[in-house]
Amino acid sequence: MDRPASPAPHSDVRLLALIMESETEARIATADRLAEAGFEVLEAWSAQSALLQIERHPMLRLVVVDADLSGSGTRFALTCEIARNRPDLAVVALSAGPAPSEGELPEEVRFAAKPLSPALAREALAQLSA
Template sequence: MDEPASPARDGARPLALVVEGDAIQRIGTADCVAEAGFEVIEAWNGATAFRQIERHPELRLVVIDADLPDPDGRFALIHAIARLRPGLTLMAVSAGPAPEPGALPCDARFSSKPLGAVLARQVRAGLGEPLT
């Protein structure tokens, strides 16, 4: 089922997408990212993530569960998003091991789950966005 198109945004907060297959973890991560001052939209798999990215050119951050099932490998989704939207800030989160050097796209960050509010605020500050 497709998500409805987003209403017009006021631009007061940068937009972030949380991509997480587990609903409880998605809600927790979205809450953490929102607490850091982002407006948050959600996706539960790669297909819904790509639809959200297409619908929201103003998107600034994507937080991606590195452990989503993907036949192309653990970090395939984050690489695909990096190719689709160069310059978009990307963060992989995982309950599994940290990635080997070079496993993530250049400039992508990694965090162990759960994502902490302090790290989310650091990412926002790195975007040049004032913290609220």
Template sequence: MPIAVLVVEDEALVRFDIADYLAENGFEVHEAASADQALKILEAVPEIRLLFTDIDMPGSMDGLKLSAAVRERWPPVRIIVTSGNRIAATADLPPGSLFVAKPYVPADIARSMQGLLTGGAV
């Protein structure tokens, strides 16, 4: 059974690119353009095990606040945060989360996801 991933990115082309790569590499991908949409998907799809979110997004919360909300409501979900505009310090992220700066290589994201899921090095 494929691992369910939620990709949250307001820039459609960036979201489509990583979502397509992950789907081609065996992940079940769900997509959201905002944190509000992401929360609705997480409530509807309890199988999601990974969140990959941009920091800067429109709506009621950014990716860091979304990450904190996900850690609180869905503790088993692993989290990777990304941004091309700023660097998130470890203290800004929920425990056990990763930060990856844009531009990133999709293969590196997939490897990081596998590492988070297996508890190994990322």
């Protein structure tokens, strides 16, 4: 489902981000944080819907993934699949559980504890806008 978002400050072009979160309240809160930072935000509630959104939106720049998504195999399976298939994307894995072990995530994937902080959302926008 696409959600309209506020434009990035001092910019006519908003970077496109996808939040993949199975819990509705957490998905909405994360989407709101990304929108407040200046992203245009798409939402996905399952691994299948996330992969479909990624395929449909070649201009996508950031994917925030629920690392604890049940039914996706191992804990970081979807995150690793996205990083492997779309190395052009910035990927953040969010989790309410423990941090990943060394080597469990690709080097370019950022891990953060849930919920996504406004500071991390702004930092991602700044890095992708540079």
